[in-house]
Amino acid sequence: MTPRIALMGAGLIGREHADLVIAHPTATLAAICDPSPEAEALAARLGVPHWTDYAAMLDAERPDGAIVALPNHLHAPAALACIERGIACLVEKPVADGIAAAARIAEASERTGVPVLVGHHRRHSPDIRAARRTIEAGELGPLVAVNGMTLFDKPDAYFEAEWRRRRGGGVLLINLIHDIDVLRHLVGEIESVRAFTSSARRGFEVEDTASIAIRFVNGVLGTFIISDGAVSPWAWEYTSGQALYHPAQPGPSLFLAGRRASLSVSDLYLWRHAEEGAHWQHPLVREYRGGEISATYVNQLNHFIDVIGRKAEPLISARDGMATLAATLAVERAAHENRTVTLAEMLAAGEVAA
Ligand SMILES: NC(=O)c1ccc[n+]([C@@H]2O[C@H](COP(=O)([O-])OP(=O)(O)OC[C@H]3O[C@@H](n4cnc5c(N)ncnc54)[C@H](O)[C@@H]3O)[C@@H](O)[C@H]2O)c1
Numbered sequence: 001m002t003p004r005i006a007l008m009g010a011g012l013i014g015r016e017h018a019d020l021v022i023a024h025p026t027a028t029l030a031a032i033c034d035p036s037p038e039a040e041a042l043a044a045r046l047g048v049p050h051w052t053d054y055a056a057m058l059d060a061e062r063p064d065g066a067i068v069a070l071p072n073h074l075h076a077p078a079a080l081a082c083i084e085r086g087i088a089c090l091v092e093k094p095v096a097d098g099i100a101a102a103a104r105i106a107e108a109s110e111r112t113g114v115p116v117l118v119g120h121h122r123r124h125s126p127d128i129r130a131a132r133r134t135i136e137a138g139e140l141g142p143l144v145a146v147n148g149m150t151l152f153d154k155p156d157a158y159f160e161a162e163w164r165r166r167r168g169g170g171v172l173l174i175n176l177i178h179d180i181d182v183l184r185h186l187v188g189e190i191e192s193v194r195a196f197t198s199s200a201r202r203g204f205e206v207e208d209t210a211s212i213a214i215r216f217v218n219g220v221l222g223t224f225i226i227s228d229g230a231v232s233p234w235a236w237e238y239t240s241g242q243a244l245y246h247p248a249q250p251g252p253s254l255f256l257a258g259r260r261a262s263l264s265v266s267d268l269y270l271w272r273h274a275e276e277g278a279h280w281q282h283p284l285v286r287e288y289r290g291g292e293i294s295a296t297y298v299n300q301l302n303h304f305i306d307v308i309g310r311k312a313e314p315l316i317s318a319r320d321g322m323a324t325l326a327a328t329l330a331v332e333r334a335a336h337e338n339r340t341v342t343l344a345e346m347l348a349a350g351e352v353a354a
Pocket residue numbers: 008009010011012013014033034035036039052053054069070071072074092093094119120121
Protein backbone atom coordinates (compact mmCIF):
# COMPACT_ATOMS: atom_id res chain seq x y z
CA MET A 1 0.00 0.00 0.00
CA THR A 2 1.22 3.49 -0.83
CA PRO A 3 -0.81 5.69 1.49
CA ARG A 4 -1.68 9.14 0.18
CA ILE A 5 -1.44 11.58 3.07
CA ALA A 6 -2.90 15.10 3.04
CA LEU A 7 -1.58 17.89 5.22
CA MET A 8 -3.77 20.47 6.98
CA GLY A 9 -1.71 23.39 8.22
CA ALA A 10 1.76 23.96 6.78
CA GLY A 11 3.23 26.15 9.51
CA LEU A 12 6.23 25.38 11.72
CA ILE A 13 5.47 21.70 12.40
CA GLY A 14 3.32 21.13 9.31
CA ARG A 15 6.32 21.81 7.06
CA GLU A 16 8.29 19.19 9.00
CA HIS A 17 5.48 16.70 8.44
CA ALA A 18 5.47 17.52 4.70
CA ASP A 19 9.22 16.86 4.48
CA LEU A 20 8.86 13.57 6.40
CA VAL A 21 6.06 12.31 4.13
CA ILE A 22 7.99 13.33 0.99
CA ALA A 23 11.11 11.55 2.24
CA HIS A 24 9.22 8.39 3.22
CA PRO A 25 9.87 5.38 0.97
CA THR A 26 6.22 4.35 0.66
CA ALA A 27 3.95 7.29 1.57
CA THR A 28 3.09 10.13 -0.80
CA LEU A 29 1.95 13.66 -0.03
CA ALA A 30 -1.54 14.01 -1.55
CA ALA A 31 -2.15 17.74 -1.01
CA ILE A 32 -1.60 20.68 1.31
CA CYS A 33 -4.35 22.85 2.79
CA ASP A 34 -3.27 26.15 4.30
CA PRO A 35 -4.39 29.60 3.10
CA SER A 36 -1.02 31.27 3.73
CA PRO A 37 1.06 32.39 0.71
CA GLU A 38 4.01 30.47 2.13
CA ALA A 39 1.97 27.26 2.05
CA GLU A 40 0.89 27.92 -1.51
CA ALA A 41 4.54 28.35 -2.49
CA LEU A 42 5.47 25.17 -0.61
CA ALA A 43 2.78 23.16 -2.43
CA ALA A 44 4.02 24.51 -5.78
CA ARG A 45 7.62 23.63 -4.89
CA LEU A 46 6.63 20.11 -3.83
CA GLY A 47 4.36 19.68 -6.86
CA VAL A 48 1.21 18.84 -4.86
CA PRO A 49 -2.28 20.39 -5.06
CA HIS A 50 -2.88 23.43 -2.85
CA TRP A 51 -6.19 24.00 -1.04
CA THR A 52 -7.55 26.68 1.27
CA ASP A 53 -10.56 24.72 2.60
CA TYR A 54 -9.76 21.42 4.29
CA ALA A 55 -13.24 19.89 3.90
CA ALA A 56 -13.15 20.58 0.15
CA MET A 57 -9.65 19.08 0.01
CA LEU A 58 -10.76 15.88 1.78
CA ASP A 59 -13.77 15.53 -0.55
CA ALA A 60 -11.78 16.11 -3.72
CA GLU A 61 -8.49 14.36 -2.95
CA ARG A 62 -9.89 11.45 -0.89
CA PRO A 63 -6.56 10.83 0.90
CA ASP A 64 -5.95 7.64 2.91
CA GLY A 65 -4.77 9.67 5.88
CA ALA A 66 -4.51 13.31 6.98
CA ILE A 67 -2.16 15.17 9.29
CA VAL A 68 -3.80 17.95 11.32
CA ALA A 69 -1.12 20.54 12.12
CA LEU A 70 -3.52 23.46 12.55
CA PRO A 71 -3.86 25.91 15.46
CA ASN A 72 -5.29 24.13 18.51
CA HIS A 73 -8.87 25.45 18.19
CA LEU A 74 -9.13 23.83 14.72
CA HIS A 75 -8.00 20.36 15.81
CA ALA A 76 -11.52 19.18 16.73
CA PRO A 77 -13.37 20.40 13.62
CA ALA A 78 -10.60 19.12 11.34
CA ALA A 79 -10.37 15.73 13.06
CA LEU A 80 -14.17 15.36 12.94
CA ALA A 81 -14.13 16.21 9.22
CA CYS A 82 -11.65 13.35 8.70
CA ILE A 83 -13.59 10.90 10.86
CA GLU A 84 -16.88 11.69 9.04
CA ARG A 85 -15.19 10.72 5.79
CA GLY A 86 -13.56 7.55 7.17
CA ILE A 87 -10.06 9.08 6.90
CA ALA A 88 -7.52 8.20 9.62
CA CYS A 89 -5.80 11.28 11.03
CA LEU A 90 -2.72 12.24 12.98
CA VAL A 91 -3.74 15.21 15.13
CA GLU A 92 -0.95 17.32 16.56
CA LYS A 93 -0.86 17.82 20.31
CA PRO A 94 -2.80 18.95 22.26
CA VAL A 95 -5.55 16.76 20.82
CA ALA A 96 -7.93 19.74 21.16
CA ASP A 97 -8.15 23.15 22.80
CA GLY A 98 -10.31 21.83 25.66
CA ILE A 99 -11.54 18.63 27.26
CA ALA A 100 -15.06 18.82 25.80
CA ALA A 101 -13.70 19.23 22.26
CA ALA A 102 -11.26 16.34 22.86
CA ALA A 103 -14.17 14.19 24.02
CA ARG A 104 -16.06 14.90 20.81
CA ILE A 105 -13.11 13.57 18.79
CA ALA A 106 -12.72 10.51 21.04
CA GLU A 107 -16.44 9.71 20.90
CA ALA A 108 -16.60 10.05 17.09
CA SER A 109 -13.47 7.94 16.60
CA GLU A 110 -14.74 5.19 18.90
CA ARG A 111 -18.27 5.23 17.41
CA THR A 112 -17.07 4.98 13.81
CA GLY A 113 -13.88 2.98 14.30
CA VAL A 114 -11.93 5.59 12.31
CA PRO A 115 -8.57 5.85 14.10
CA VAL A 116 -7.09 9.05 15.47
CA LEU A 117 -3.41 9.18 16.43
CA VAL A 118 -2.38 12.12 18.63
CA GLY A 119 1.03 13.63 17.86
CA HIS A 120 2.71 13.13 21.23
CA HIS A 121 5.86 12.24 19.36
CA ARG A 122 7.99 11.37 22.40
CA ARG A 123 6.23 8.02 22.75
CA HIS A 124 7.95 7.04 19.49
CA SER A 125 11.39 8.09 20.72
CA PRO A 126 14.02 5.33 21.16
CA ASP A 127 14.71 6.34 24.79
CA ILE A 128 11.04 6.36 25.82
CA ARG A 129 10.46 3.07 23.97
CA ALA A 130 13.40 1.49 25.83
CA ALA A 131 12.18 2.82 29.17
CA ARG A 132 8.71 1.43 28.53
CA ARG A 133 10.15 -1.97 27.51
CA THR A 134 12.33 -2.07 30.64
CA ILE A 135 9.38 -1.27 32.90
CA GLU A 136 7.07 -3.74 31.14
CA ALA A 137 9.71 -6.48 31.45
CA GLY A 138 9.52 -5.97 35.22
CA GLU A 139 13.19 -5.05 35.50
CA LEU A 140 12.48 -2.18 37.88
CA GLY A 141 9.94 -4.13 39.91
CA PRO A 142 6.87 -2.18 41.02
CA LEU A 143 7.56 1.53 40.51
CA VAL A 144 7.90 3.58 43.69
CA ALA A 145 8.69 7.12 42.62
CA VAL A 146 9.53 9.26 39.59
CA ASN A 147 11.32 12.59 39.29
CA GLY A 148 11.78 14.63 36.13
CA MET A 149 13.02 17.95 34.84
CA THR A 150 12.45 20.21 31.87
CA LEU A 151 14.75 23.17 32.39
CA PHE A 152 15.74 25.27 29.38
CA ASP A 153 16.03 28.91 28.36
CA LYS A 154 13.76 30.44 25.75
CA PRO A 155 14.99 33.68 24.12
CA ASP A 156 13.41 37.03 25.06
CA ALA A 157 12.08 37.41 21.49
CA TYR A 158 9.88 34.35 22.06
CA PHE A 159 7.80 36.46 24.45
CA GLU A 160 7.15 39.33 22.06
CA ALA A 161 3.84 37.66 21.15
CA GLU A 162 1.35 38.99 23.70
CA TRP A 163 -0.41 35.61 24.22
CA ARG A 164 2.85 34.02 25.41
CA ARG A 165 2.97 36.47 28.35
CA ARG A 166 -0.60 35.74 29.50
CA ARG A 167 -2.06 32.87 31.51
CA GLY A 168 -2.34 29.74 29.34
CA GLY A 169 0.56 30.70 27.07
CA GLY A 170 3.41 29.41 29.24
CA VAL A 171 5.50 26.33 29.93
CA LEU A 172 2.67 24.38 31.53
CA LEU A 173 0.34 24.17 28.55
CA ILE A 174 3.00 24.39 25.83
CA ASN A 175 5.80 22.21 27.21
CA LEU A 176 4.70 20.30 30.32
CA ILE A 177 2.00 18.52 28.30
CA HIS A 178 4.78 16.47 26.65
CA ASP A 179 6.24 15.49 30.02
CA ILE A 180 2.81 14.63 31.40
CA ASP A 181 2.20 12.40 28.40
CA VAL A 182 5.50 10.57 28.93
CA LEU A 183 4.77 10.15 32.65
CA ARG A 184 1.33 8.69 31.87
CA HIS A 185 2.87 6.42 29.24
CA LEU A 186 5.62 5.11 31.52
CA VAL A 187 4.12 5.23 35.01
CA GLY A 188 0.35 5.05 34.58
CA GLU A 189 -2.77 7.16 34.94
CA ILE A 190 -2.57 10.29 37.09
CA GLU A 191 -4.95 10.51 40.03
CA SER A 192 -4.23 14.03 41.32
CA VAL A 193 -1.73 16.88 41.26
CA ARG A 194 -0.54 19.85 43.30
CA ALA A 195 1.68 22.59 41.92
CA PHE A 196 3.46 25.84 42.68
CA THR A 197 4.22 28.31 39.92
CA SER A 198 6.49 31.32 39.80
CA SER A 199 6.91 34.20 37.39
CA ALA A 200 9.74 35.72 39.41
CA ARG A 201 12.40 35.47 36.71
CA ARG A 202 10.57 37.10 33.79
CA GLY A 203 7.85 38.95 35.66
CA PHE A 204 5.07 38.21 33.18
CA GLU A 205 1.54 37.17 34.16
CA VAL A 206 2.28 33.68 32.86
CA GLU A 207 4.46 31.30 34.88
CA ASP A 208 8.10 30.81 33.88
CA THR A 209 8.71 28.03 36.41
CA ALA A 210 6.62 25.36 38.13
CA SER A 211 7.12 22.55 40.63
CA ILE A 212 4.57 19.77 40.49
CA ALA A 213 3.65 16.92 42.83
CA ILE A 214 1.81 13.97 41.27
CA ARG A 215 -0.10 11.02 42.72
CA PHE A 216 -0.61 8.18 40.23
CA VAL A 217 -3.58 5.79 40.44
CA ASN A 218 -1.19 2.86 41.05
CA GLY A 219 0.24 4.55 44.16
CA VAL A 220 3.46 5.84 42.59
CA LEU A 221 4.42 9.39 43.64
CA GLY A 222 6.12 11.83 41.30
CA THR A 223 7.69 15.26 41.21
CA PHE A 224 8.49 17.41 38.21
CA ILE A 225 10.27 20.75 37.82
CA ILE A 226 9.87 22.84 34.70
CA SER A 227 11.17 26.26 33.67
CA ASP A 228 11.72 28.10 30.41
CA GLY A 229 14.07 30.57 32.10
CA ALA A 230 16.93 28.36 33.28
CA VAL A 231 20.15 27.35 31.55
CA SER A 232 20.54 23.59 31.95
CA PRO A 233 20.99 20.37 29.96
CA TRP A 234 18.12 18.66 31.85
CA ALA A 235 15.27 18.47 29.38
CA TRP A 236 14.17 15.68 27.04
CA GLU A 237 14.75 18.04 24.11
CA TYR A 238 18.48 17.88 24.83
CA THR A 239 18.99 14.52 26.51
CA SER A 240 17.22 12.47 23.85
CA GLY A 241 18.98 14.10 20.90
CA GLN A 242 15.64 13.66 19.11
CA ALA A 243 14.11 17.15 19.11
CA LEU A 244 13.80 19.08 15.87
CA TYR A 245 15.16 22.46 16.95
CA HIS A 246 17.52 21.77 19.84
CA PRO A 247 21.08 20.50 20.21
CA ALA A 248 21.76 17.03 21.58
CA GLN A 249 23.21 17.05 25.11
CA PRO A 250 23.21 13.38 26.13
CA GLY A 251 22.35 12.72 29.77
CA PRO A 252 19.43 12.14 32.13
CA SER A 253 16.29 14.26 32.61
CA LEU A 254 13.88 11.68 34.05
CA PHE A 255 14.46 9.25 36.92
CA LEU A 256 12.30 6.20 37.57
CA ALA A 257 12.79 4.35 40.84
CA GLY A 258 11.39 0.88 41.48
CA ARG A 259 11.56 -1.79 44.19
CA ARG A 260 14.17 -3.79 42.24
CA ALA A 261 16.06 -1.17 40.25
CA SER A 262 16.06 2.39 38.93
CA LEU A 263 16.37 3.82 35.43
CA SER A 264 17.49 7.21 34.20
CA VAL A 265 16.18 8.53 30.88
CA SER A 266 17.38 9.50 28.24
CA ASP A 267 20.79 7.93 29.01
CA LEU A 268 19.08 4.64 29.90
CA TYR A 269 21.25 3.52 32.81
CA LEU A 270 19.68 0.92 35.03
CA TRP A 271 20.94 0.74 38.63
CA ARG A 272 20.43 -2.41 40.68
CA HIS A 273 21.98 -4.43 43.46
CA ALA A 274 24.37 -7.17 42.36
CA GLU A 275 22.85 -9.73 44.71
CA GLU A 276 19.47 -10.63 46.17
CA GLY A 277 19.04 -9.39 49.74
CA ALA A 278 21.37 -6.42 49.27
CA HIS A 279 20.23 -3.01 50.53
CA TRP A 280 21.27 0.63 50.94
CA GLN A 281 24.62 -0.24 52.49
CA HIS A 282 25.71 -2.25 49.44
CA PRO A 283 27.06 -0.89 46.17
CA LEU A 284 24.91 -0.78 43.05
CA VAL A 285 25.81 -1.96 39.58
CA ARG A 286 25.02 0.08 36.48
CA GLU A 287 23.82 -1.44 33.20
CA TYR A 288 22.95 0.18 29.87
CA ARG A 289 19.47 -0.45 28.48
CA GLY A 290 19.70 1.63 25.27
CA GLY A 291 20.96 0.77 21.82
CA GLU A 292 18.08 1.42 19.42
CA ILE A 293 19.04 3.92 16.73
CA SER A 294 15.99 5.48 15.10
CA ALA A 295 14.38 8.88 14.62
CA THR A 296 11.30 9.84 16.64
CA TYR A 297 9.34 11.64 13.92
CA VAL A 298 10.09 8.94 11.32
CA ASN A 299 8.95 6.31 13.84
CA GLN A 300 5.76 8.31 14.39
CA LEU A 301 5.08 8.48 10.64
CA ASN A 302 5.76 4.74 10.23
CA HIS A 303 3.30 4.06 13.01
CA PHE A 304 0.72 6.40 11.43
CA ILE A 305 1.05 4.49 8.14
CA ASP A 306 0.32 1.26 10.05
CA VAL A 307 -2.68 2.98 11.64
CA ILE A 308 -3.92 4.13 8.21
CA GLY A 309 -3.63 0.54 6.97
CA ARG A 310 -5.48 -0.65 10.12
CA LYS A 311 -2.43 -2.78 10.98
CA ALA A 312 -1.97 -1.07 14.36
CA GLU A 313 -4.11 0.66 16.97
CA PRO A 314 -2.99 4.23 17.62
CA LEU A 315 -0.24 4.28 20.27
CA ILE A 316 -2.00 7.36 21.60
CA SER A 317 -5.71 7.57 20.82
CA ALA A 318 -7.90 10.65 21.07
CA ARG A 319 -9.17 9.48 24.49
CA ASP A 320 -5.59 8.95 25.68
CA GLY A 321 -4.67 12.41 24.39
CA MET A 322 -7.68 13.80 26.22
CA ALA A 323 -6.39 12.37 29.52
CA THR A 324 -2.96 13.95 28.91
CA LEU A 325 -4.66 17.28 28.23
CA ALA A 326 -6.87 16.94 31.32
CA ALA A 327 -3.87 16.16 33.57
CA THR A 328 -1.96 19.14 32.18
CA LEU A 329 -4.93 21.44 32.73
CA ALA A 330 -5.20 19.98 36.26
CA VAL A 331 -1.64 21.18 37.00
CA GLU A 332 -2.52 24.66 35.77
CA ARG A 333 -5.66 24.73 37.93
CA ALA A 334 -3.86 23.29 40.98
CA ALA A 335 -1.27 26.04 40.82
CA HIS A 336 -3.80 28.79 40.19
CA GLU A 337 -6.20 27.71 42.95
CA ASN A 338 -3.49 26.44 45.33
CA ARG A 339 -5.15 23.08 46.00
CA THR A 340 -5.10 19.41 44.99
CA VAL A 341 -6.90 18.81 41.69
CA THR A 342 -7.95 15.35 40.54
CA LEU A 343 -8.11 14.09 36.97
CA ALA A 344 -11.71 12.98 37.65
CA GLU A 345 -12.65 16.56 38.52
CA MET A 346 -11.14 17.84 35.28
CA LEU A 347 -12.90 15.23 33.16
CA ALA A 348 -16.23 15.90 34.91
CA ALA A 349 -15.83 19.64 34.37
CA GLY A 350 -15.25 18.90 30.71
CA GLU A 351 -18.61 17.09 30.67
CA VAL A 352 -16.95 13.82 29.81
CA ALA A 353 -17.66 10.27 30.82
CA ALA A 354 -14.10 8.94 31.07
N1 LIG B 1 4.68 17.70 18.16
C1 LIG B 1 5.47 18.72 17.96
O1 LIG B 1 6.69 18.57 17.93
C2 LIG B 1 4.88 20.09 17.72
C3 LIG B 1 5.74 21.17 17.49
C4 LIG B 1 5.17 22.42 17.21
C5 LIG B 1 3.79 22.56 17.17
N2 LIG B 1 2.97 21.50 17.44
C6 LIG B 1 1.50 21.63 17.38
O2 LIG B 1 1.15 21.72 15.99
C7 LIG B 1 0.08 22.67 15.81
C8 LIG B 1 0.55 23.76 14.84
O3 LIG B 1 1.62 24.46 15.45
P1 LIG B 1 2.64 25.34 14.57
O4 LIG B 1 3.70 25.77 15.52
O5 LIG B 1 3.02 24.62 13.34
O6 LIG B 1 1.71 26.59 14.23
P2 LIG B 1 1.86 27.60 13.01
O7 LIG B 1 1.09 28.81 13.41
O8 LIG B 1 3.29 27.74 12.62
O9 LIG B 1 1.10 26.86 11.80
C9 LIG B 1 -0.29 26.73 11.71
C10 LIG B 1 -0.66 26.83 10.24
O10 LIG B 1 -2.08 26.59 10.10
C11 LIG B 1 -2.55 27.43 9.06
N3 LIG B 1 -4.00 27.59 9.19
C12 LIG B 1 -4.68 28.40 10.03
N4 LIG B 1 -6.01 28.25 9.84
C13 LIG B 1 -6.16 27.35 8.85
C14 LIG B 1 -7.29 26.75 8.22
N5 LIG B 1 -8.55 27.06 8.56
N6 LIG B 1 -7.08 25.83 7.24
C15 LIG B 1 -5.83 25.48 6.88
N7 LIG B 1 -4.72 26.02 7.43
C16 LIG B 1 -4.89 26.92 8.41
C17 LIG B 1 -1.77 28.72 9.25
O11 LIG B 1 -1.75 29.49 8.03
C18 LIG B 1 -0.39 28.21 9.64
O12 LIG B 1 0.47 28.08 8.51
C19 LIG B 1 -0.28 23.17 17.20
O13 LIG B 1 -1.36 22.40 17.67
C20 LIG B 1 0.96 22.88 18.03
O14 LIG B 1 0.66 22.65 19.40
C21 LIG B 1 3.51 20.27 17.69
